[in-house]
Amino acid sequence: MKKTSIIITLICCFAIQVDLFAQLKISSSSFINKNIAAVSISEAGMDFQEEIVFSQDEIMMSIKIFPQNLDNVVYNSWQIHVSKNDIDWNNDLELYIRRTGDGKNDYNKKPQNGEYFQKIETNSSLFFVGQGWINLIPIQVKLTGFSVTLPAKSYSTEIIFTLIDN
Numbered sequence: 548m549k550k551t552s553i554i555i556t557l558i559c560c561f562a563i564q565v566d567l568f569a570q571l572k573i574s575s576s577s578f579i580n581k582n583i584a585a586v587s588i589s590e591a592g593m594d595f596q597e598e599i600v601f602s603q604d605e606i607m608m609s610i611k612i613f614p615q616n617l618d619n620v621v622y623n624s625w626q627i628h629v630s631k632n633d634i635d636w637n638n639d640l641e642l643y644i645r646r647t648g649d650g651k652n653d654y655n656k657k658p659q660n661g662e663y664f665q666k667i668e669t670n671s672s673l674f675f676v677g678q679g680w681i682n683l684i685p686i687q688v689k690l691t692g693f694s695v696t697l698p699a700k701s702y703s704t705e706i707i708f709t710l711i712d713n
Contacts, residue, residue, distance in 0.1 A: 579605060579688065598691040603647040606686035610677065610710060621654050621679045624713040627661075630671040634703040639696075642667045642704065643689040646675050650684035657681075664689055671709055 579601065610627070612619040629644055646661035661675030688706070 598689055601688045603687045604685035605688050608684040608686055609682040611680045624678045626676045626711045627674045628671040628709040629667055629674040630707045631667045631669060632705040632707055636702050636704045637697055640692040645687050646684060647687045648685040650681040652679060652681045654679060
């Protein structure tokens with residue numbers, strides 16, 4: 548019988564690309580620390596659950612473009628890119644992300660894309676796009692790749708969101 552306990556730490560970071568005309572701001576206060584309880588494997592062929600899906604609002608993201616004026620609050624378009632920076636990670640673990648809602652704003656603007664899980668790689672890729680200020684966009688994370696062959700220890704990676712002003 549093998550008992551294994553794994554602790555996963557995901558740190559959300561934000562990179563901001565600034566142009567000469569506006570200050571871009573993206574905010575979230577998410578630090579995800581998931582302790583996977585010890586699992587008893589008592590028969591040959593048994594394994595861990597294949598994936599862990601975190602809550603639909605594990606990360607709450609708000610996007611604002613400054614200075615506060617009509618153009619930036621309503622019309623200025625932007626892109627969110629996502630990548631990861633492995634701190635102490637096993638290549639068998641895979642991290643996925645999706646947007647589970649549209650957030651809130653005063654002008655009925657909704658983000659586009661990002662509704663389906665996409666794998667987070669070390670190279671940055673487009674996550675979703677939007678226009679104007681949007682608050683409280685819910686983001687969900689999924690983790691796959693668990694196996695009895697995965698060493699029991701803590702694993703850490705950073706999720707990096709980059710906001711690009713179009």
